[in-house]
Amino acid sequence: MPRRRDVERYAPRRETRHASLADFEAAGPGSGIHSISAGEATVDLLLDDDVQSGSLVVFLPSAVNSSVSWPYFQGLSLATVTGQPLLSFSDPTIERSTGITTAWTLGDDRYWLHHEMDRYIDAVRRGRRLIFVGSSAGGFPALYYGSRYPDSVSVVVNPRTHLFTPPTHLQLTPSRLYGAEGTVDRISELVPLAPGSPGNTVVYLQNSADHVYFSGHMVPYLQQAEPGARIWTHLGDWGAGHKPAPPAFLHEVVRTLATADTLDEGIHRLPLERFAGLDAVRAEQMDQNIRHFTAG
Structure with missing residues (x-):
């Protein structure tokens, strides 16, 4: 069943409809909800500027x-608390069915959003430092798109770093997103399966007790990082399972990175470790898990 459309929940923001991406770019878009026609799909974004x-x-x-x-827009409270302008994307694929929970903001067989995402961002950037933020499924596009902007920073929380590493519902129903030929092999030709070694700065926040995402996503991501990659990590004990970082901590990270004169200055003001090798990360995770279970 397709999802019900409702923009009134974000009032008093007003919705502006654009006939195309080129129309959106030419409009010099300001604050509000922007709904851009993209073939059979609609790309919705919220700009608080x-x-x-x-x-x-x-x-x-x-x-x-x-x-x-x-x-469905996320990140509004983070932007309000940190006092920063916000560009929030709604995943356009969730429109198709209430059974589709994410397509990682990459697009689908109606419109390959990841081919043109830079144009949506560039239309509203206006020379500012970009801070890509995403948690879990949102971590994948935050890493992937952030890597296209060398002067940006991607702040990710327990992120997915590969589309077909469990857990994922897409393994069962890829054709619902990518058409009749939506096999895993075919999708691997059409969409990025992993974000790759970062071309920008990455702040990787991971729950040490989230064993599935630590072992299945963080470790493989760090394994393929190239020497000298600008990756900083923080492991925290935030509770068993896929529990995110406490909001206050994420707010502190984003606020510090947004207001510092340089990214390096902001990073050095935060409790982060420069990634130098997997052994140190694994040792820290083991130490936190031991303390977690002995304290319980």
């Missing part, structure tokens, strides 16, 4: 449940 800042938070959505309407 009334705050003076040298940074712009680009928020990529995590998975949603079957009951939410579309578009």
